[in-house]
Amino acid sequence: MPELPEVETIRTYLIPHIKGQGIKQVDVRLARMLENVSITKFKRELKDQVIKRLLRRGKYLIFEMPQQTFVIHLGMTGQVIFVPSDFQGIKPFKRTVTGWQQATGPYLVDKHTHVIFHLGNNGRMLFRDVRTFGKIFLTGNQWQRHPRLAKLGPEPLEITIETFLQKTNRWQSARPVKSLLLDQTFLAGIGNIYADEALFKAKIHPETPAHNVSHKKAKELLKAIRFVLKKGIRNFGTSFSDYRKPDGSKGNNLESLLVYGRGGKECRECKMILQKITVAQRGTVFCPRCQEGR
């Protein structure tokens, strides 16, 4: 699932390819990927606009244009693929009994490719999403005020340790600390992978009630969050299942994971068998020895 490091990797990759490019045309092949905007309006608002800036806030990708801003959220399985103008692998879409099934090379234009942005440099930006939990929406020029973005908490890589400790000081909550990490109004951009990784790194049991997290532990937690997110970015993201860079290749962070997806296997630090439990309706892996006590 694309989290902060994956979205940041996509953003960094896309910038040189799309910044300053005009949008010649947009194809929308699945209307429900657009949130609160019709296909007609979406096309009209984007046509002939120039992408001025590409930003990230939490797990959201923000495309700023002079008169309008559109935002992409990748949900669980969303991908943004950039197809350069000289790429020859894409054939016309073809309807088959099983749906749109023309997949060629790393640039997959198939039944899961829902939106295609045709750019001025004749490149194409594809939005592909198997489980269709992703969303694309318009915000107007004040994207910070859009309801989805306005409610986001601070960026974990930007918040100061002092501000973070003030936030955690006010935790009178019995909620498991993992549920707080997944709460985008607390910190923006952490998902299931990096939450488990950060809790392991900070040696905190995922079910620890928030009010039992000491000042010292909270400090270690923020350091751990930063560490795993930065490492994820350095490794171009975690390709656990569907995540791909915009060139179609996988990120390199999977082999760096210490707990996520490793339930039943040995802890890389102490050889104890990693446990898999459910916390906040999410699969959660932790080491009973390294992360003991709540």
Added chain:
DNA sequence: AATTCGCCCTGTCGGC
């Protein structure tokens, strides 16, 4: 007001 739960969706996997 804070928190949890149900739902959206499709590919994959284990069991029979």
Added chain:
DNA sequence: TGCCGACAGGGCGAAT
């Protein structure tokens, strides 16, 4: 071999 149910989970809106 093939069918079926369970499972994966981000975020919203309803329920508690």
